[in-house]
Amino acid sequence: MKKEFLAVFHLISIARTVQELNFRFEKKFELSLAQWMLLSHLKDLPGCSAFELSEALQVHPSSLTPALKRLKKKGFIAISNDPKDSRRKNLYLTREGRDQIQSLTPHIRPLVGNLQLTTIQKIDQTLTGRNQI
Amino acid sequence: MKYFLRQQNLQLLEAFSFTKILYAFDFDGTLAKIVPDPEKAHMSKRTEELLLKLAKKATVAVISGRGIQDLKKRVPREIRLLVGNHGLEGVHPRKNALNQAHAAVETWKKKLVPLLKTEKFHGVDLEDKGFSLSLHYRRCRKKKEAKAHLLKHLETLPNPPRIIYGKTVLNLVPAGAPHKGIAVTDLLQKLNISKAIYIGDDETDEDVFSLNDNRILGVHVGKKKSSQAQYYLESQPEINDVLKKLLENVEK
Numbered sequence: 249m250k251k252e253f254l255a256v257f258h259l260i261s262i263a264r265t266v267q268e269l270n271f272r273f274e275k276k277f278e279l280s281l282a283q284w285m286l287l288s289h290l291k292d293l294p295g296c297s298a299f300e301l302s303e304a305l306q307v308h309p310s311s312l313t314p315a316l317k318r319l320k321k322k323g324f325i326a327i328s329n330d331p332k333d334s335r336r337k338n339l340y341l342t343r344e345g346r347d348q349i350q351s352l353t354p355h356i357r358p359l360v361g362n363l364q365l366t367t368i369q370k371i372d373q374t375l376t377g378r379n380q381i
Numbered sequence: 382m383k384y385f386l387r388q389q390n391l392q393l394l395e396a397f398s399f400t401k402i403l404y405a406f407d408f409d410g411t412l413a414k415i416v417p418d419p420e421k422a423h424m425s426k427r428t429e430e431l432l433l434k435l436a437k438k439a440t441v442a443v444i445s446g447r448g449i450q451d452l453k454k455r456v457p458r459e460i461r462l463l464v465g466n467h468g469l470e471g472v473h474p475r476k477n478a479l480n481q482a483h484a485a486v487e488t489w490k491k492k493l494v495p496l497l498k499t500e501k502f503h504g505v506d507l508e509d510k511g512f513s514l515s516l517h518y519r520r521c522r523k524k525k526e527a528k529a530h531l532l533k534h535l536e537t538l539p540n541p542p543r544i545i546y547g548k549t550v551l552n553l554v555p556a557g558a559p560h561k562g563i564a565v566t567d568l569l570q571k572l573n574i575s576k577a578i579y580i581g582d583d584e585t586d587e588d589v590f591s592l593n594d595n596r597i598l599g600v601h602v603g604k605k606k607s608s609q610a611q612y613y614l615e616s617q618p619e620i621n622d623v624l625k626k627l628l629e630n631v632e633k
Contacts, residue, residue: 291400292575293400293576294393294396295393295595296595300595326396328393331383331611332609332611338393340396340397341399342392342396343395346399
């Protein structure tokens with residue numbers, strides 16, 4: 249096996265581990281890592297639309313819909329009609345959602361250990377650049 | 382426009398307290414009742430007490446049409462974020478805009494002072510706020526006529542002012558000068574805050590409501606169809622209910 253492919257194997261392994269962690273977190277804390285990230289962003293954007301939230305998370309708006317539905321069902325977020333624009337829905341965190349983020353945060357920190365943020369950002373940027381394939 | 386103190390909106394209000402928020406209020410008609418003599422306008426003891434408590438735990442600003450010096454006499458000194466003259470006298474004033482405004486006000490005054498001494502304008506009081514003028518006609522017997530005469534003359538002023546209609550008062554502000562909307566967005570930027578709640582009742586508060594800026598949640602005191610605010614309060618005394626709720630949220 250060529251040495252340069254080892255990096256790709258590691259990346260695939262990371263993706264699998266993250267997926268597994270996501271699953272384990274949801275089972276144990278009712279909240280996956282992806283949902284925790286969504287709620288953390290929503291905490292700072294009360295009253296935003298799904299489109300604004302998707303921009304903040306850098307994901308496609310349509311991919312947010314199922315997650316938002318699940319979080320609403322769990323009572324972690326609420327959705328209301330915008331008083332000025334009937335086409336717009338406003339999203340915001342409930343107190344339960346806020347408490348859930350807080351209780352999960354201590355478990356999230358050890359995940360990254362001593363890894364430098366810049367290292368993770370570099371990997372993310374490199375992979376995002378390959379999205380056109 | 383939806384009623385602000387509905388249960389669902391209170392939940393949204395609570396969500397605002399989970400992050401760093403700017404709570405900004407107009408003074409006359411919002412924090413203080415409108416009174417016949419503006420000199421006598423003041424916050425009720427309860428409002429002042431609640432506002433002070435909130436200011437100790439969150440970022441609070443008062444944005445008024447009054448001059449800053451006048452505002453300082455009416456707002457507890459613990460509240461440091463004061464914006465006066467309809468947004469012109471900001472927390473970080475734009476020197477150039479202020480100089481231009483002052484020059485315009487001096488020119489208008491020269492024209493208006495002799496005019497107001499004539500019989501036609503008996504009962505009109507000129508208030509000089511340094512960077513804007515207010516023409517109060519509440520003491521005039523025929524208020525409608527006085528207002529019409531004033532408006533006719535104001536059209537002829539050099540560098541015609543922006544006229545802001547208040548309750549028995551016409552406020553003259555230099556056209557194109559920074560307004561309350563700019564003051565709020567300036568504060569958000571300078572304080573590095575991503576969201577604001579703004580409560581006001583005046584026409585100049587529409588400068589904030591009509592920004593259509595998703596970062597700002599606008600609340601109009603009194604239900605007014607033409608307002609651009611998303612929410613409304615029934616009347617001024619409800620400000621205490623809002624302050625109480627905001628305080629409860631930040632204390633939780």
